Amino acid sequence: MENHRAPFLGESRKPLNSALRHLLFLTLPLYVADQATKWLVLRNISPDEFIPVIPGFLNLVQVHNTGAAFGMLPNNNVFFIALASAALAVIAVFAWRGAFVGSPMRIGAALLAAGVLGNLTDRLLHGYVVDFIDVILPWYGHWPAFNIADSCICIAAGLFIVAGFVPEKKPLS
Numbered sequence: 778m779e780n781h782r783a784p785f786l787g788e789s790r791k792p793l794n795s796a797l798r799h800l801l802f803l804t805l806p807l808y809v810a811d812q813a814t815k816w817l818v819l820r821n822i823s824p825d826e827f828i829p830v831i832p833g834f835l836n837l838v839q840v841h842n843t844g845a846a847f848g849m850l851p852n853n854n855v856f857f858i859a860l861a862s863a864a865l866a867v868i869a870v871f872a873w874r875g876a877f878v879g880s881p882m883r884i885g886a887a888l889l890a891a892g893v894l895g896n897l898t899d900r901l902l903h904g905y906v907v908d909f910i911d912v913i914l915p916w917y918g919h920w921p922a923f924n925i926a927d928s929c930i931c932i933a934a935g936l937f938i939v940a941g942f943v944p945e946k947k948p949l950s
Contacts, residue, residue, distance in 0.1 A: 799887035800872070807888065811895035811925035815907040827911060836911040840922040843905045847921045854900050861897035865890065881943065885936035888929040895926030 818839050822828060828837040844851035868890050871877060877886040899906045908922035 797872075799883045800890065803884065803887035804891040804894070807891035807925065807929055808894050808898075811891065811929070812898060814909065814925055815895075815899065818907060818909040822909070834913055836913070837909055838911045838922055840908040840911075841903070841905040842908050842922075846927070854904055858897065858900050861893050861900070864893050865897070868893070878945075879940060879943065881936045881940035885933040885940065888936070889933035892926040892929030892933065895924070895929070899926075 818837065822837055822839045824839045824841070826839070829835075830837060842848055842851075843854050845853075845857065850856075868886055872886060877883045896906045906924070906926075908924050908927070910924060910928075911922050912920045914920055
């Protein structure tokens, strides 16, 4: 006889299964891509080098970031390790409870988990986050370097915002 836990209020097994699918098919491949690209950058690009991909617009670089986005709050690695660990725990609890309802929320949660996990891994392995994508905007100049994990986090934020504007489907009675 199988032992199943009772669903939380408003929860069904379908959201959990969907969340796990998103985890397997989005979070893990994006996490692997993030770590693989950072590994390649660390082995092939020196910190003082840049490789033009699209001259005047896109370069590959190696930047070590001990802070948050845009290098804010530098040298706070322990704080960001704790924050990322807490964020992953919250994402896991919310996913387990079926809080991510609808595709934008589920995809956003999977992307957020991939991004947070990718940058957390860097902080634990290297003591900094490896950033390598250098975009030059004509009206701004060099945008702060970023990586695949950062992109996942930003896209997740956008999806959560979109999900906030999508009306909830009412059950048919």
